[in-house]
Amino acid sequence: MPLWRRNLLVLFGVQLLSTIGFSLVFPFVPLYVKEIGIATRGSVEFWSALTFSSQALTMMIAAPIWGAYADRYGRKMMLVRATFGGALLLALMGMVQNAEQLVVVRALQGLVTGVVPATNALVAASAPRERSGEALGTLQMSFAIGIAIGPVLGGLLGEAFGFREGFWITAGLLALAGLAALLWVHEEFKPVPREARAGLFDAYRRLLRAPGMGGIYELSFLRSLGQTMLMPMVALFVVELQGREEGAALITGLLIGASSATAAMSGVWFGRLGDRIGHVRVLVGAAVAAMAISATQATVTSAWQLGVLQALLGFAIGGMVPSVAALMNLWSPAGNQGATYGLDTSVNSAARSLAPMVGAAVATFFGLRGVFGASAVIYGCVALLTLHVARQASARRSQQQPTLKPVGD
Numbered sequence: 001m002p003l004w005r006r007n008l009l010v011l012f013g014v015q016l017l018s019t020i021g022f023s024l025v026f027p028f029v030p031l032y033v034k035e036i037g038i039a040t041r042g043s044v045e046f047w048s049a050l051t052f053s054s055q056a057l058t059m060m061i062a063a064p065i066w067g068a069y070a071d072r073y074g075r076k077m078m079l080v081r082a083t084f085g086g087a088l089l090l091a092l093m094g095m096v097q098n099a100e101q102l103v104v105v106r107a108l109q110g111l112v113t114g115v116v117p118a119t120n121a122l123v124a125a126s127a128p129r130e131r132s133g134e135a136l137g138t139l140q141m142s143f144a145i146g147i148a149i150g151p152v153l154g155g156l157l158g159e160a161f162g163f164r165e166g167f168w169i170t171a172g173l174l175a176l177a178g179l180a181a182l183l184w185v186h187e188e189f190k191p192v193p194r195e196a197r198a199g200l201f202d203a204y205r206r207l208l209r210a211p212g213m214g215g216i217y218e219l220s221f222l223r224s225l226g227q228t229m230l231m232p233m234v235a236l237f238v239v240e241l242q243g244r245e246e247g248a249a250l251i252t253g254l255l256i257g258a259s260s261a262t263a264a265m266s267g268v269w270f271g272r273l274g275d276r277i278g279h280v281r282v283l284v285g286a287a288v289a290a291m292a293i294s295a296t297q298a299t300v301t302s303a304w305q306l307g308v309l310q311a312l313l314g315f316a317i318g319g320m321v322p323s324v325a326a327l328m329n330l331w332s333p334a335g336n337q338g339a340t341y342g343l344d345t346s347v348n349s350a351a352r353s354l355a356p357m358v359g360a361a362v363a364t365f366f367g368l369r370g371v372f373g374a375s376a377v378i379y380g381c382v383a384l385l386t387l388h389v390a391r392q393a394s395a396r397r398s399q400q401q402p403t404l405k406p407v408g409d
Contacts, residue, residue, distance in 0.1 A: 003126065003186060003188075004123070004126040004127045004128065004131075004135070006186075007122065007123065007126055007185055007186060007187075008123055008127065008135055008138055008139075010180060010181070010184045010185050011119045011122060011123060011139065011142075011181075011185065012138060012139065012141075012142045013142075013177075013180060014079070014083070014115070014119060014177045014180050014181050014185070015115060015116065015119045015139055015142040015143055015146065015177075016142040016143075016145060016146050017146075017173050017174070017176055017177040017180075018082075018083060018086065018115040018146070018173070018174055018177045019115075019116075019142065019143050019145075019146025019147060019150060020146045020149050020150040020153065020173060021086070021090065021150070021170040021171075021173035021174045021177070022086070022113075022115075022150070022170070022174075023146060023147050023150030023151055023154070024150045024151070024153055024154035024157065024166065024169070024170050024173070025090075025093075025154055025166060025167060025170055029048060029051055029052070030044060030048040031158070031163060032102070032163040032164075033047050033048045033051065033099045033102065035163060036096060036097060036098055036099060036102065037098055037099065038098060038099045038100070039097075039098040039099070039100050040100060044099075047099040047100075047102075047103065049356075050103050051099070051102055051103050051106045052106075053353055053356075054103050054106050054107040054110065055106045055107060055109050055110040056110065056349045056352045056353045057107075057110065057349070057353055058107045058108070058109075058110030058111045059110035059111070059113070059114065059345065059346070059349045060110075060346045060349035060350050060353065061110075061111075061346070062110060062111045062112075062114070063114050063117060063342045063343070063345035063346040063349065064204065064339070064342045064343045064346050065342070066078055066081075066082075066114050066117070066118075066338075066342055067117060067121070067338040067339045067340070067341060067342015067343060067345070068203050068204070068338065068339050068342065069338070070118065070121055070337075070338025070339075070342065071203065071335060071336055071337065071338040071339055072338075074187055074189040075118055075121045075122040075125060075187060075189070075337065075338055076122060076181065076185050076187040076189070078114070078118045078121075078338065079115065079118035079119060079122060079178075079181045079185070080178055080181050080182050081112070082112065082113045082114045082115045082118050083115060083174050083175070083177045083178030083181060084174075084175065084178040085112035085113060086109065086112065086113040086115070086171075086174045087171045087172070087174035087175040087178060088171070089105055089108055089109045089112060089113070090109075090167050090168075090170045090171040090174060091167065091168055091171035092105050093105050093106070093109075093167045094163075094164040094165070094166075094167030094168045094171070095164070110349075114342070114345055115177070116143065116341075116345060117338075117341035117342050117344065117345040118338075118341075119139055120136065120139060120325060120337075120341040120344075121337040121338045121340070121341045121342075122185065122187060122337075123135045123136060123139055124136065124325075124328075124329040124337045124340070124341070125187075125335075125337045126187070126188075129329065129330060130275060131275060132271075132275070132325075132326040132329045132330060133270070133271035133272060133273070133274035133275040133279055133282075133322055133323070133326040134268065134271045134272045134275055135271070136271060136322045136325040136326050136329070137267040137268040137269070137270060137271020137272065137274075137318075137322035137326075138267070138268050138271070139322075139325075140263070140264075140267035140268075140271070140318065140321045140322045140325070141264045141265070141267045141268050142264075143264075144260045144261070144263040144264035144267060144314075144318065145260070145261075145264045147256075147260045148256075148257045148260035148261050148264065151256065151257075152257065154166060157169055203336065203339050204339060204343065206333055206336070207332060207333060207336050207339050207340060207343065210331055210332060210333050211331065211392070211393040211394075211396035211397050212327070212331045212389055212390070212392065212393025212396075213328070213331055213332060213340075215385065215388070215389030215392065215393070216324060216327050216328055216331060216389060217343065217344065217347050218385060218389070219283075219324055219382055219385055219386060219389065220324050220328075220344055220347050220348060220351075221347045221348070221350065221351050222351075222378055222381055222382050222385070223287075223317075223320050223321070223324060223379075223382055224347070224348045224351035224352065224355070225351040225354065225355050225358065225378055226290070226294070226375045226378035226379050226382070227317055227375075228351060228352050228355040228356075229355040229356070229358050229359035229362075229371065229374070229375060229378075230294075230359065230371060230372070230375055231256075231355075231356075233359050233363060233368055233371045234252050234255055234256070234306075234310075235252040236363075236368055237306070237368045237369075237371075238251050238252055238255070238303055238306070240368055241300070241301070241302060241303050241306065242303060251303050251307075254307065255303075255306065255307050255310045256310075258307055258310055258311040258314065259310045259311060259313055259314030259317070260314060261311070261314065262311045262312070262314035262315040262318065263314040263315065263317050263318035263321070264318065265315070265318065266314075266315045266316075266318030266319055267318040267319075267321065267322050268322075269318075270282055270286065270318055270319035270322055270323065271322040271323075271326065274322065274323050274326055275326075279322075279323040279326045279327050279330070280323075280327070280386060280387075280390040282319055282323045283319070283320055283323035283324065283327070283382075283383075283386050284383050284386050284387060285319070286316045286317070286318075286319030286320045286323065287316075287320060287379050287380070287382040287383035287386065288379075288380075288383050289312075289315075289316040289319075290313060290316040290317060290320065290376075290379040290382075291376045291377075291379035291380045291383065292376070293309055293312050293313045293316060294313065294372050294373075294375040294376035294379060295372065295373060295376035296309055297309045297310070297313070297372040298369040298370070298372040298373050298376075299369075320382070325341075325344075328340050328341070328344060331393065358374070359371050359374075362374045
């Protein structure tokens with residue numbers, strides 16, 4: 001088996017374990033905040049929201065820095081740091097005494113962790129460029145499976161063992177992932193000599209000056225914004241459709257699980273298709289499909305209709321995520337995989353921080369159905385912007401290297 005494929009199999013398991021671990025705590029964080037209490041003032045809802053947003057904000061700041069260090073000192077080192085660091089901090093979350101301490105540890109988690117960009121960088125650096133879509137699509141499958149399994153498992157463990165124990169179980173999963181990465185991931189990394197190293201900001205300036213890279217980060221932001229702005233509203237929309245709260249939490253979990261499951265199934269297939277016909281074409285097609293499906297969700301009259309459309313939306317999103325990741329690998333300067341996916345994590349964290357506020361604002365003015373319409377508009381912008389970015393990137397490459405055929409189109 002080629003080294004890149006063996007690494008891919010190990011990293012599939014590493015990312016699956018870590019994603020299950022990180023998402024396992026989602027269902028009971030608000031209940032945990034209520035259990036441990038608030039030392040100062042404020043509502044449970046406020047401190048629960050802050051536990052999520054604090055981690056996203058600090059990750060937005062730290063991810064580009066860790067990405068640049070990955071290109072200097074090795075991507076495997078960054079993966080081991082993220083998994084073992086996450087294990088330690090998740091264990092500490094099970095020991096906090098109040099909501100304020102939990103927010104601080106969650107903020108530290110955002111500064112220290114970053115498994116997804118580390119695994120993406122490792123796979124992108126080792127896989128043949130013509131197999132980028134397949135390799136990154138496989139990683140997308142592990143992420144989607146983890147997101148589908150983690151919250152369900154977290155709810156069961158929280159009920160069976162308690163909330164503190166849930167954090168400790170999560171820490172154990174992350175420690176296992178770190179051990180697997182340490183023992184079985186092999187990276188043929190040759191560090192750049194110290195005198196030849198570019199500064200941190202020089203590396204990112206070089207990255208963003210590459211044809212198409214600025215636009216591809218805009219696409220990544222919009223894709224993440226369109227997807228995550230729906231998450232806080234799905235449960236409320238289920239209640240509106242049913243006319244009652246009973247069973248809404250279970251139905252919402254099933255809806256999210258269905259979307260994640262179809263994204264997992266489609267990610268590898270779309271990645272391979274992009275390797276054959278071009279990732280730009282796949283991205284445009286998936287974005288158009290997501291636009292139509294999101295607009296249709298605004299018209300549903302029952303929860304089962306919403307479930308079918310959520311599953312279809314997950315299938316379309318499974319086409320967008322590996323396409324964007326593959327284009328990043330194909331268009332970025334050689335040897336910059338750590339910086340490339342570190343900055344992408346920062347961009348996605350910014351979108352995750354902004355999305356709930358955008359969704360709430362749209363719901364306030366246009367109702368819950370308006371959120372699905374706004375998401376459709378965003379996906380439409382992704383399709384149009386993809387065509388524009390690809391055309392501009394192709395023209396710039398033709399000017400810089402007129403004898404070379406543009407890649408990834």
